[in-house]
Amino acid sequence: MEFILNPWPWYVSGPLIALVMALLLYFGKTFGMSSNLRTMCTIAGAGKASNFFKFKWRDQIWNLILVVGAVIGGFIATHYLSNNSISNLNPETISELQDMGFKNPGATLVPNEMYGWEAITSIEGLVLLIVGGLLVGFGTRYAAGCTSGHAITGLSSLQKPSLIAVIGFFIGGLVMTNFILPLIF
Amino acid sequence: MKYLKFLLVGIFFGVVLVKSEAVSWYRIYEMFRFQSFHMYGIIGSAVISGILFLQITKRGYIKSIAGADIFVPKKENGLIRYILGGSIFGLGWALIGACPGPMYILLGTGVISMLIVISAAILGTFIYGVLRDKLPH
Secondary structure, eight states: OHHHHSOOOHHHHHHHHHHHHHHHHHTTOOOOTTHHHHHHHHHTTGGGTOGGGOSOGGGGHHHHHHHHHHHHHHHHHHHHSOOOOOOOOOHHHHHHHHHHTOSSTTTSSSOHHHHSHHHHTSHHHHHHHHHHHHHHHHHHHHTTOOIIIIIIIIHHTTOHHHHHHHHHHHHHHHHIIIIIHHHHO | OTTHHHHHHHHHHHHHHHHTTTTOHHHHHHHHTTOOSHHHHHHHHHHHHHHHHHHHHHTTSOBOTTSSBOOOOOOOOOSHHHHHHHHHHHHHHHHHSOOHHHHHHHHHHTOTTHHHHHHHHHHHHHHHHHHGGGSOO
16 A cells, blocks of 8 residues: 555556556547647637637547546545655755755645745736746647657657657757746746 | 546546656656656656557557557648747746646646646637647648
């Protein structure tokens, strides 16, 4: 039981993520967690603004159900399958983040300094989350996929466009973490 | 009933991503600072397992639930959209520490402010849809 309650090692988690992809393919679907964002635009009536949102969204209901499952899974994992152990981060990462003003790196899944009540009620904090969300939502559709669609499914099926997209993910990620985050915090 | 299996897969996915810490903002930071093998191990072992699975299905040993061949749809060819779109996505991924799957999973773990990020991501997708014809692909 302790094995389940502790954080899982990468070599257990990775193959289990591949299993999610395999199960969805077995059910005749493709693993891609960003398509639901487009579906939600369509349900909200975005078809009036762009043909990109004109499609039969009812075929995508399964994907929305998957999202509901993911939310429930997050709830179950934190409430019933965890022992609140602190993430085993590199000591260098921890001291770096502390220097930037993050109080307890690894104690929670996301920093309170960004997601806590105090952060989201400040203009700067709110703007940060909105800009981040916009970049992810815009970028993922522009690149036609996210981590699950390109890094997992695309690379597993040896597709070149996905390799290029993943290189793009890393260019953006490296620039943000190494050059922009230190300016923000 | 036909949707129950997707609910269960979603729950499983959420549990795995929390337990693997792939939804941790700190793990994403650590990855982009090359200070840990953890995230590379997760993505790498997922891809290797995925390649093995797809090679086995290619040889016809595993069929889909409907008895058809298992296949992954081909991604359109292109360069600009993948590099540029991918980089924009990467900027956001590293800033908020979450991509589209983890956003929802984190909401389930109790990070209610993730609703702001999710709404912004839906808006970002909408903006892409409106500007699509004007963007290089």
